[in-house]
Amino acid sequence: MTTTPSGRTTSIRRAEPRRPRTTATARRVALVVALAALPGCGGDGGPPPQQERVYVVGPELENELGNIQDAFAQFEADTGIEVVVTGSSDFEERIVAQVAAGHPPDVALFPQPGLLLEFADEVVPVPDELAERMRRDFDAERLRRVTLDDHLLGVPASADMKSLVWYSPEAFAVGGYEAPRTLDRFEDMAENMAALGRTPFCLGLESGVATGWPLTDWIEDYLLRIEGPEVYDEWWEHEIPFDDPRVVAVAERVVDLLDRPGYVFGGFPQSAERSSSEAGRPVLDGDCMMYRMAHFQGRDWPPGTEVGPDGDVNAFPLPGVTGDDDEPVAALTGGIYAAGFSDRRAVQATLEFIASEDFGEERATNGVGGFLSPHRGVDTDLYESGSDRFAAEQLAAADIVRFDATDLMPGPVGSNAVWDTMVDIAQGDVTVADAFAEIERNWPAPAEE
Numbered sequence: 001m002t003t004t005p006s007g008r009t010t011s012i013r014r015a016e017p018r019r020p021r022t023t024a025t026a027r028r029v030a031l032v033v034a035l036a037a038l039p040g041c042g043g044d045g046g047p048p049p050q051q052e053r054v055y056v057v058g059p060e061l062e063n064e065l066g067n068i069q070d071a072f073a074q075f076e077a078d079t080g081i082e083v084v085v086t087g088s089s090d091f092e093e094r095i096v097a098q099v100a101a102g103h104p105p106d107v108a109l110f111p112q113p114g115l116l117l118e119f120a121d122e123v124v125p126v127p128d129e130l131a132e133r134m135r136r137d138f139d140a141e142r143l144r145r146v147t148l149d150d151h152l153l154g155v156p157a158s159a160d161m162k163s164l165v166w167y168s169p170e171a172f173a174v175g176g177y178e179a180p181r182t183l184d185r186f187e188d189m190a191e192n193m194a195a196l197g198r199t200p201f202c203l204g205l206e207s208g209v210a211t212g213w214p215l216t217d218w219i220e221d222y223l224l225r226i227e228g229p230e231v232y233d234e235w236w237e238h239e240i241p242f243d244d245p246r247v248v249a250v251a252e253r254v255v256d257l258l259d260r261p262g263y264v265f266g267g268f269p270q271s272a273e274r275s276s277s278e279a280g281r282p283v284l285d286g287d288c289m290m291y292r293m294a295h296f297q298g299r300d301w302p303p304g305t306e307v308g309p310d311g312d313v314n315a316f317p318l319p320g321v322t323g324d325d326d327e328p329v330a331a332l333t334g335g336i337y338a339a340g341f342s343d344r345r346a347v348q349a350t351l352e353f354i355a356s357e358d359f360g361e362e363r364a365t366n367g368v369g370g371f372l373s374p375h376r377g378v379d380t381d382l383y384e385s386g387s388d389r390f391a392a393e394q395l396a397a398a399d400i401v402r403f404d405a406t407d408l409m410p411g412p413v414g415s416n417a418v419w420d421t422m423v424d425i426a427q428g429d430v431t432v433a434d435a436f437a438e439i440e441r442n443w444p445a446p447a448e449e
Contacts, residue, residue: 052346053082058109058336059091063299064370071362075353081346089208092415104341107350109157111336112407113145114414116154123339125151127348134355137375145403146337154337155355156374161391162217162294162332162404164315171286179316181323183225187257193289194262202288203264203271204279205426212422214276216406217332218292223250224330225320229400236405242443243436251432255425272423284312292318294334295391299370307387315387317394331398334407335374410444417442
């Protein structure tokens with residue numbers, strides 16, 4: 001899940017297109033020519049009418065929303081299409097309501113592939129020509145997550161690197177700590193910190209209607225490392241039950257770690273009241289030592305925060321099990337997919353642009369931070385944010401990459417039941433075993449053929 005502040009809906013427009021980079025000019029010309037004759041989208045192949053509007057709705061707010069809107073500036077100038085991007089912290093609920101009412105947006109930005117697939121009968125499949133190009137430009141695993149009956153239903157618009165732990169280099173130096181090589185050492189280091197009166201972790205689960213998702217990331221990261229990708233895949237695909245003993249054991253290990261007295265700043269039960277986007281800030285004051293959070297935390301540090309080995313904060317990858325040099329490096333990822341609810345040529349042109357290298361480069365170079373492009377052609381050196389560069393390099397270097405499991409599960413599970421369950425577990429209202437068994441009992445029945 002992608003973090004958003006709670007309770008706000010925002011729409012941002014940017015009037016002035018930025019000057020295109022010289023290295024992208026040839027690609028822009030080719031893209032505009034291709035858009036003018038985009039197949040299978042209606043129309044006569046000519047340019048779209050001036051100021052034809054395409055409405056895009058997603059979960060991003062504030063700076064991230066402006067980043068997305070800015071990325072369309074040159075596209076708008078080149079094509080005459082006006083793209084209006086709106087963000088909502090309760091996107092998951094709104095898109096369900098909009099589609100049910102028969103008024104979906106032109107394009108929706110889905111942070112959960114499982115939720116996107118719930119609308120397989122409503123979204124317009126990606127045209128064959130674009131789908132073929134996307135198979136060259138994007139990782140096959142990422143495309144597989146939004147493919148149903150051989151139809152590609154979504155375009156990867158952003159990627160996440162979730163397997164990161166943020167810390168203060170100064171606090172680590174004072175305490176004599178180094179980035180650990182194993183999960184056991186990670187937990188031993190936390191025990192040492194707590195024994196010396198240093199709170200090991202910050203944690204915030206509050207994220208509007210998505211409150212609870214950061215704890216799912218903890219569990220998924222541990223599961224991917226401890227039980228491996230095979231069990232991980234069997235779990236989200238429901239080939240093993242949600243409350244499989246191996247999964248329950250991993251979740252209990254995480255919860256037992258965080259629920260120890262003095263281990264979470266402000267208390268584990270109170271974490272549901274702390275914003276996930278702001279909960280890491282006590283790292284800067286030394287009030288907690290570590291914050292396990294995705295790369296997009298880089299945009300949530302206060303203005304002026306220096307990120308890097310000698311900065312105010314830095315990050316290390318969550319370690320593996322053995323620490324051996326030949327141990328496969330695992331990374332938990334996520335991201336947003338764009339899907340179209342209309343076959344209008346302007347809508348399909350907008351999706352084609354989102355699938356382009358130019359879209360990724362526009363977002364990577366505008367300095368907002370917190371964005372990674374899933375497009376293979378986007379050079380990691382282009383990221384203006386050092387934390388984004390680091391995250392992109394870590395994601396590219398991983399041997400095992402898996403998408404956020406709960407985001408892949410059916411919408412009623414991944415974007416509803418599991419998030420609520422994480423809050424109940426943190427507050428001590430239910431045990432992991434009982435909570436996971438309840439989710440299993442209520443798993444949606446397979447759709448009839």
